Amino acid sequence: xxxxxxxxxxxxxxxxxxxxxxxxxxxxxxxxxxxxxxxxxxxxxxxxxxxxxxxxxxxxxxxxxxxxxxxxxxxxxxxxxxxxxxxxxxxxxxxxxxxxxxxxxxxxxxxxxxxxxxxxxxxxxxxxxxxxxxxxxxxxxxxxxxxxxxxxxxxxxxxxxxxxxxxxxxxxxxxxxxxxxxxxxxxxxxxxxxxxxxxxxxxxxxxxxxxxxxxxxxxxxxxxxxxxxxxxxxxxxxxxx
Numbered sequence: 088x089x090x091x092x093x094x095x096x097x098x099x100x101x102x103x104x105x106x107x108x109x110x111x112x113x114x115x116x117x118x119x120x121x122x123x124x125x126x127x128x129x130x131x132x133x134x135x136x137x138x139x140x141x142x143x144x145x146x147x148x149x150x151x152x153x154x155x156x157x158x159x160x161x162x163x164x165x166x167x168x169x170x171x172x173x174x175x176x177x178x179x180x181x182x183x184x185x186x187x188x189x190x191x192x193x194x195x196x197x198x199x200x201x202x203x204x205x206x207x208x209x210x211x212x213x214x215x216x217x218x219x220x221x222x223x224x225x226x227x228x229x230x231x232x233x234x235x236x237x238x239x240x241x242x243x244x245x246x247x248x249x250x251x252x253x254x255x256x257x258x259x260x261x262x263x264x265x266x267x268x269x270x271x272x273x274x275x276x277x278x279x280x281x282x283x284x285x286x287x288x289x290x291x292x293x294x295x296x297x298x299x300x301x302x303x304x305x306x307x308x309x310x311x312x313x314x315x316x317x318x319x320x321x322x323x324x325x326x327x328x
Contacts, residue, residue: 118146120287121238121285121287121294121296122146122147122150122207122238123150124284124285124296125147125205125207125236125238125296126147126150126151126154126155128236128284128296128298129203129205129234129236129298131151131154131155131158131203132158132202133155133157133158134157134158134159135155135158135159135202135203136158136159136161136200136201136202136203137151137158137159137160137161137201137202137203137204137205138161138162138163138196138200138201138203138204138205138228139151139160139161139162139163139204139205139206139207140163140191140204140205140206140209140221140225141163141164141165141191141206141207141208141209141212142162142163142164142173142186143164143169143173143207143208144169144172144173144176145162145172145173145176145177145184145186146176147205147207148160148161148162148184149176149177149180149182149184151205152180152182152184153180153182156182159185160184160185161184161185161186161187161201162184162185162186162187163186163187163188163189163191163194163195164186164188164189165188165189165190165191167188170186170188173186174186191206191209191213191217191221191224191225192213192217192220192221192224193220193224194224194225194227194228196228197228198227198228199228199229199230199231200228200229200230201228201229201230201233202229202230202233202234203233203234203235203236204225204228204229204233204234204235204236205236205237206221206225206235206236206237206238206239207237207238207239208238208239208240209221209239210237210239210264210269211239211240211261211264215263218263218269218272219272219275219276222235222272222273222275222276222278223276223277225276226276226277226278226301229301230301231301231302231303231304232300232301232302232303233300233301234298234299234300234301235273235278235297235298235299235300235301236296236297236298237269237273237295237296237297237298237299238294238295238296238297239264239269239294239295239297240261240264240265240291240292240293240294240295241264241265241267241269241283241286241293241294241295241297242264242265242266242267242293242295243265243292243293265292269295269297270282270283270297273297273299274299277301277302278299278300278301278302279299279300279301279302280298280299280300281297281298281299282297282298282299283295283296283297284296284297284298
């Protein structure tokens with residue numbers, strides 16, 4: 088899958104704005120507040136394998152790696168320009184983080200590959216069907232008992248947020264988020280324990296943090312599915328570093 092996909096929306100919608108992504112998110116989305124909180128709520132343990140969907144310029148995965156150097160961290164994004172910026176930042180930081188090119192709704196990883204999956208400001212880029220498929224893919228690649236941790240736009244929680252959220256509604260596929268549908272979509276994918284853990288006012292609307300758990304009893308049902316559908320297999324990712 089490449090960034091020429093007809094439904095692909097690059098960072099800030101327009102490719103020529105990609106270089107402005109980091110400062111814009113830093114100053115408008117309270118990044119220094121919500122990303123550490125997202126990492127903290129994941130309770131990362133030594134030896135955990137983690138995936139950051141739509142890793143962008145690697146801000147979140149660098150934070151994870153620096154706080155938890157004993158964890159294995161993988162980032163995935165569909166935008167080559169963004170991945171190039173991420174590679175530079177990772178090299179400057181002097182850490183090892185594997186980056187893959189691919190789409191969140193068609194993950195190039197085997198079943199049960201990760202203990203935690205993070206999604207920060209990704210899902211509002213996706214159509215409703217792509218959101219559903221992405222969440223199914225996340226469910227597939229998580230270990231039973233693994234967790235999904237999301238930071239994304241949610242239902243506006245006051246009149247000011249209703250007004251400013253109109254900007255994102257116009258720029259992105261964010262109407263589902265603004266209707267408060269993300270928790271239900273996550274439950275539909277099979278997750279338990281779906282809850283909103285924090286809510287922030289930002290320059291573009293309400294930002295919600297969510298967490299959910301893949302039930303431990305799902306392993307057998309997935310193995311049964313594999314036996315009934317032997318043609319199902321994951322593609323190999325296009326590795327960037």
